[in-house]
Amino acid sequence: MWKRLLLIRGAELAMFVVLLALPLGINNPYFLGLLTLLAIYGILLIGLDVSVGYLGQINLAQSAFLGLGAYAAGIMLARWNCGFITCCIGGTAFAVAMGALLALPSLRLEGPQFALATLSFTAVTVIFLNESEWLTNGAQGLTVPRPPLFGHDLSPKEFYWLCMALMALTWIAMRNLLASQWGRAFEALRDSPIATDAMGVGTYRHKVAGFALGSGLGGLAGALYAFNFQYLQPQTYTYDLTVILLLGVVLGGRKSLWGAFVGATLVALLPNLLSNRTLFIGISAAGLVFSIIAAARGLLRRTTKPFQALAPVVATGVLVAGGALVSNTEDWRRAIFALMLFSVVVGLPEGLMGFASKFLTNLFRIPPQVLPEPSPLESVLPERRERTATPILEMRDLKRWFGGVKAVDGLSMKILSGQIHGLIGPNGSGKSTVVNVVSGLYTPTSGELVLRGETLPSGSLLKTSRAGVARTFQNLQLFTGMNALENVMVALRGAYPVSRNLPLVLLGLGRREEARARADALALLEFVGLRKEALTPARDLTYGAQRFLEIARAVARKPDVLILDEPAAGLSHMDIQRQMEVIKKVRDRGVTIVLIEHHMDVVSGLCDVVTVLDGGKLIAEGSPAEVKRNPKVIEAYLGEVESKPALPTATA
Amino acid sequence: MLVVNELHAGYGLSEVLSGTTLTVKAGTVVALIGANGAGKTTTMRAISGMIRPSKGSVTLEGRPVQTLSAARIARLGLAHSPEGRKVFGPLSVEDNLLLGAYRRLPHFFGFQARAAADLDHVYKLFPRLKERRKQLAGTLSGGEQQMLAIGRALMARPKVMLLDEPSMGLAPVIVQEVFRTIERLKSEGMTMLLVEQFAKMALAVADYGYVMERGRIAVEGTPAELRQNEKVLAAYLG
Numbered sequence: 001m002w003k004r005l006l007l008i009r010g011a012e013l014a015m016f017v018v019l020l021a022l023p024l025g026i027n028n029p030y031f032l033g034l035l036t037l038l039a040i041y042g043i044l045l046i047g048l049d050v051s052v053g054y055l056g057q058i059n060l061a062q063s064a065f066l067g068l069g070a071y072a073a074g075i076m077l078a079r080w081n082c083g084f085i086t087c088c089i090g091g092t093a094f095a096v097a098m099g100a101l102l103a104l105p106s107l108r109l110e111g112p113q114f115a116l117a118t119l120s121f122t123a124v125t126v127i128f129l130n131e132s133e134w135l136t137n138g139a140q141g142l143t144v145p146r147p148p149l150f151g152h153d154l155s156p157k158e159f160y161w162l163c164m165a166l167m168a169l170t171w172i173a174m175r176n177l178l179a180s181q182w183g184r185a186f187e188a189l190r191d192s193p194i195a196t197d198a199m200g201v202g203t204y205r206h207k208v209a210g211f212a213l214g215s216g217l218g219g220l221a222g223a224l225y226a227f228n229f230q231y232l233q234p235q236t237y238t239y240d241l242t243v244i245l246l247l248g249v250v251l252g253g254r255k256s257l258w259g260a261f262v263g264a265t266l267v268a269l270l271p272n273l274l275s276n277r278t279l280f281i282g283i284s285a286a287g288l289v290f291s292i293i294a295a296a297r298g299l300l301r302r303t304t305k306p307f308q309a310l311a312p313v314v315a316t317g318v319l320v321a322g323g324a325l326v327s328n329t330e331d332w333r334r335a336i337f338a339l340m341l342f343s344v345v346v347g348l349p350e351g352l353m354g355f356a357s358k359f360l361t362n363l364f365r366i367p368p369q370v371l372p373e374p375s376p377l378e379s380v381l382p383e384r385r386e387r388t389a390t391p392i393l394e395m396r397d398l399k400r401w402f403g404g405v406k407a408v409d410g411l412s413m414k415i416l417s418g419q420i421h422g423l424i425g426p427n428g429s430g431k432s433t434v435v436n437v438v439s440g441l442y443t444p445t446s447g448e449l450v451l452r453g454e455t456l457p458s459g460s461l462l463k464t465s466r467a468g469v470a471r472t473f474q475n476l477q478l479f480t481g482m483n484a485l486e487n488v489m490v491a492l493r494g495a496y497p498v499s500r501n502l503p504l505v506l507l508g509l510g511r512r513e514e515a516r517a518r519a520d521a522l523a524l525l526e527f528v529g530l531r532k533e534a535l536t537p538a539r540d541l542t543y544g545a546q547r548f549l550e551i552a553r554a555v556a557r558k559p560d561v562l563i564l565d566e567p568a569a570g571l572s573h574m575d576i577q578r579q580m581e582v583i584k585k586v587r588d589r590g591v592t593i594v595l596i597e598h599h600m601d602v603v604s605g606l607c608d609v610v611t612v613l614d615g616g617k618l619i620a621e622g623s624p625a626e627v628k629r630n631p632k633v634i635e636a637y638l639g640e641v642e643s644k645p646a647l648p649t650a651t652a
Numbered sequence: 653m654l655v656v657n658e659l660h661a662g663y664g665l666s667e668v669l670s671g672t673t674l675t676v677k678a679g680t681v682v683a684l685i686g687a688n689g690a691g692k693t694t695t696m697r698a699i700s701g702m703i704r705p706s707k708g709s710v711t712l713e714g715r716p717v718q719t720l721s722a723a724r725i726a727r728l729g730l731a732h733s734p735e736g737r738k739v740f741g742p743l744s745v746e747d748n749l750l751l752g753a754y755r756r757l758p759h760f761f762g763f764q765a766r767a768a769a770d771l772d773h774v775y776k777l778f779p780r781l782k783e784r785r786k787q788l789a790g791t792l793s794g795g796e797q798q799m800l801a802i803g804r805a806l807m808a809r810p811k812v813m814l815l816d817e818p819s820m821g822l823a824p825v826i827v828q829e830v831f832r833t834i835e836r837l838k839s840e841g842m843t844m845l846l847v848e849q850f851a852k853m854a855l856a857v858a859d860y861g862y863v864m865e866r867g868r869i870a871v872e873g874t875p876a877e878l879r880q881n882e883k884v885l886a887a888y889l890g
Contacts, residue, residue: 405791426823428793474821475736540666542689569821570735572687572849573888598823639825 047217069222095219253351
């Protein structure tokens with residue numbers, strides 16, 4: 001535990017101490033300029049990494065936010081004579097507002113469409129800055145003096161220290177954020193937006209908030225940029241810069257503060273690197289040697305495919321050869337950027353830091369996190385004793401049509417509290433549609449849903465989940481990149497008051513709740529029998545364990561009603577027995593359960609009442625034994641159970 | 653027909669199969685059963701070339717195929733109906749089926765006419781698919797999608813078929829129908845390797861059975877022998 005903390009925090013501390021101490025020893029203004037730029041780009045790239053890394057969106061607008069922050073601060077200073085701090089806050093706030101404005105419509109889009117939306121935003125921004133001469137002085141540029149801070153004129157060194165301190169603060173705030181419910185929400189929504197909403201974590205609002213935050217950091221970097229260069233020109237903030245920034249993030253390593261820092265170093269050094277041919281060839285050659293070693297190691301251990309290993313070797317080789325052949329590397333810079341980007345994307349998809357962190361974890365044997373003692377179950381899933389047989393969830397004449405297909409056609413049913421209510425029927429009878437309508441994934445065509453006497457919101461997974469209906473997914477929707485514990489912790493969001501408040505989280509006040517969330521999540525994993533697998537990534541769990549994790553995650557919502565959508569599908573006999581025990585335990589805690597299942601053993605063994613659907617309509621309802629005897633059910637669903645024991649319907 | 657010898661395979665650095673050996677004779681149905689995570693699906697994927705085995709061999713009609721790509725193995729006569737069906741959702745039922753015959757028939761001219769006989773055969777086996785031939789595969793019910801996946805595999809006129817969990821998520825009445833289809837294909841002489849959680853039903857149609865545990869074959873034998881093995885009985889046959 002201490003070793004881990006010491007190594008990780010120690011490395012960060014050492015880096016900042018060295019960076020802050022550097023100007024004391026070296027009195028070279030050119031070098032100081034580079035360091036200042038490094039701090040500014042560091043803030044900018046940490047911001048860009050929020051959208052590119054954590055939200056998984058291609059963001060081509062970060063250069064525009066740098067420009068907007070720079071101009072906002074510059075104009076506030078030049079026209080209205082605002083102070084240093086006011087200008088920085090103004091630049092940041094303006095970029096946050098513009099970021100939110102861009103994100104609100106365009107984050108409804110995905111992938112390439114979103115990239116195009118941000119690209120057009122950059123275009124509009126640059127043109128606007130260029131043409132609004134009355135405000136920005138247009139192409140002639142805007143001269144900005146460096147304002148005093150608390151009446152003190154900042155020397156270049158002092159300005160550098162200020163920038164570096166701001167980068168350190170950004171780093172710490174970001175680390176606080178990423179280690180909180182927010183960071184997990186970002187991870188989760190990338191893996192499965194549907195499940196994220198279903199766990200009561202609003203995908204869309206987290207995306208917008210995250211994007212606006214990243215844009216705000218771009219704006220802060222912009223304000224510092226303006227005071228650093230003291231001269232602003234619209235043409236600085238075009239696509240060229242955006243591409244270099246993306247290169248920085250991807251090369252450094254996405255989803256990593258260190259990665260953003262490595263990328264910033266690269267972006268700050270790149271222009272100087274290219275103007276010095278010897279240096280360029282030297283560094284390319286170092287890259288070539290490095291990629292040859294990595295390729296050989298990967299091929300020997302069979303961890304990389306030949307193509308993946310060779311691509312960076314070829315690309316860096318071309319860089320070395322090109323550096324030797326081309327007389328002026330400056331003229332070829334775009335081609336060089338493109339080649340570097342190519343070799344990184346192909347050869348090091350996780351970037352330099354992704355590669356290095358794996359390597360360092362092995363080298364120093366950084367121990368995995370230590371798990372706390374699980375919380376008492378009573379505090380995580382309080383037992384509820386209710387008068388039984390009161391209707392808790394009601395469907396009234398529910399209909400859902402797809403074009404001409406009447407998937408659910410006038411279904412009315414009552415689910416009584418504390419019961420396990422089975423829902424069975426042939427494939428295509430509308431069971432899945434009922435689940436999707438009740439859980440809010442689909443909007444009903446008509447009809448009403450009532451939970452505890454109040455109308456249940458329809459057509460929103462998020463609202464339904466927050467109202468107290470949780471669900472699992474037939475075709476597993478786990479957050480595959482996160483471990484089992486984190487999967488459950490995502491669903492615990494909302495149970496802790498401080499963690500909901502973004503500024504408090506940034507200040508690092510959410511830690512105590514975070515520790516409690518871990519203990520709570522562990523209690524739930526223990527409840528379903530997955531305590532040992534807590535730190536295993538969900539994608540590496542066995543299929544059976546994944547099904548159990550789905551249940552633990554949904555139970556973490558402390559739901560009134562839990563909908564289990566074919567929880568036993570594809571499970572072996574032994575796992576089914578264990579799962580039935582778990583479902584009974586959940587019911588015994590007072591959670592009402594709706595169970596969709598094809599294994600008749602499970603249905604008979606667990607359910608108090610069974611409803612049978614066919615063609616979107618209810619054809620039978622009653623105790624499992626009654627339903628099994630019903631001729632309509634035998635014909636539509638069970639088939640020849642009694643007559644031909646060679647083809648049993650059960651778990652056998 | 654299909655011989656798997658000491659097969660090792662896995663994902664990334666984690667090894668799932670550690671020396672699986674099994675044989676499927678021509679014209680027989682072989683059942684592969686076992687707990688979740690034992691490596692049944694991975695075995696299927698390693699045989700059909702969807703993942704590359706790290707050690708061991710797979711021979712199809714005496715020809716080693718473990719180094720070939722999935723597409724090449726398919727052209728050699730091995731059809732894989734994957735777990736979870738994986739039909740082409742945005743295409744019609746008939747287009748899904750025609751794609752199954754894609755590599756087998758010459759292209760461009762008269763493709764549909766040539767495939768007509770095979771289509772007829774599949775439609776006779778699954779009349780439901782004929783009714784829905786113009787419907788998009790993604791809008792079919794789970795049972796119909798499973799039939800479509802089997803039908804698509806049949807269109808390639810395979811020598812061996814791998815069926816991975818054909819009963820998963822299906823209503824009992826549909827499961828019975830799927831198994832009747834498997835019996836019918838068997839009577840037509842099709843060679844099949846069947847992975848199934850409904851171990852009892854799988855053994856009812858199979859000529860031979862293997863039980864997998866942690867990446868290896870733990871027990872093998874005829875269905876009658878397996879039914880008498882107490883360990884197998886307790887763990888898998890309930």
